[in-house]
Amino acid sequence: MESCNIMVYCACKHRVYPNQKQERLFNEYLGHSRFIHNNIISEIEYNRRICNLFNVRAPYVNRSYVESIFNYLRVFYPFINDLDINTMQACYNPVLIAYENFFKRGFGHPKFKKKNAASQSVKINNINNRIRVENGKLYWKPFGWINLKGYRSEITGKIKYIILKKQNSQWFIIVQYDTQLPEPLKKTGKEVGIDLGVKTLATLSDCKAKATLKLTETNAKIKKTQKELKRKEYGSREYKKVLKTLHKHINKRNNIKREYYHKISKEIVCEYDVIKMENLNLKEMILDPDYSKGLHEVSLGKLKNMIKYKCELYGKTYIEIPRYYPSSQICHVCGYRNTNLGIEERKWQCPQCGAILDRDLNASINILNYGK
Incomplete structure (x- = not known):
């Protein structure tokens, strides 16, 4: 059978055991992500209520509108700037998608994230190849080196992004990368x-x-x-x-x-x-x-x-x-x-x-x- 040259996206999920400093950073990232998500929804809903009160058409929820709210949050809550800009953008993208699904496809209303939810996650994009995996360890500057439990050298292509996930008190990192389609x-x-x-x-x-x-x-x-x-x-x-x-x-x-x-x-x-x-x-x-x-x-x-x-x-x-x-x-x-x-x-x-x-x-x- 001839080898396939078609590229596909694959993901692998690994359990990680962060040290005290890393766990504090992990929780900060989840907290900042939740703060951005919830405050953007809160601001959108507040503006919609005010517009309804005065019988004025509410602003259309598109990317530029969400970005304007996001930039307002960055000015008034400077602590969220601890996240890099690409990670912050990845935090508000799900809000934009949720509102598009709500208005256009009849899905449920966008929901707030809960602090004590059993499953929480934040997406971190790999810009300029700053995230890398070597010898079963993942490196990203804010976190340092992190051991990936059960790593079997399956990451062969370019890493697109990682998802930091806390699930039932356990930490995981999901690595999304591109690779050749198997035979x-x-x-x-x-x-x-x-x-x-x-x-x-x-x-x-x-x-x-x-x-x-x-x-x-x-x-x-x-x-x-x-x-x-x-x-x-x-x-x-x-x-x-x-x-x-x-x-x-x-x-x-x-x-x-x-x-x-x-x-x-x-x-x-x-x-x-x-x-x-x-x-x-x-x-x-x-x-x-x-x-x-x-x-x-x-x-x-x-x-x-x-x-x-x-x-x-x-x-x-x-x-x-x-x-x-x-x-x-x-x-x-x-x-x-x-x-x-x-x-x-x-x-x-x-x-x-x-x-x-x-x-x-x-x-x-x-x-x-x-x-x-």
């Missing part, structure tokens, strides 16, 4: 339809299935620690100690789940050339009490995204079928549609042809056959 995987000539679910994680149209990950012990520890946390005084020494334990259990669950999803998504992409999946409306499904708890635990969107990007990366074909296609209700043998099929019915008999159908397998076969 396409060997063709197998096989196609598959995949039905994602809560009871069975992924049902394949060739009768194979990927089981839902059972994390009973870890979930029990999380539940127990959450109850213990409720009994502690907020902000106290004991509260912080129990919170750290809770974050430890949550991170363990997330790591196990992520490794499992990477494993099965790679297996699927290696085995099949064409992969068809439903365009799931997860936001709507989460509102349904029959689905909500299970969906939060299995993270179907995460698995779907992994399969999708691996298909693009390794030269396989990914096809998404329409969101409201009734794959479970249609008999794959004769085409009869059972509109009375309940959520709890795992098997049903087609009244037209008499075929006994497994709900998930039938759905995956219909997904495979869609468009043929």
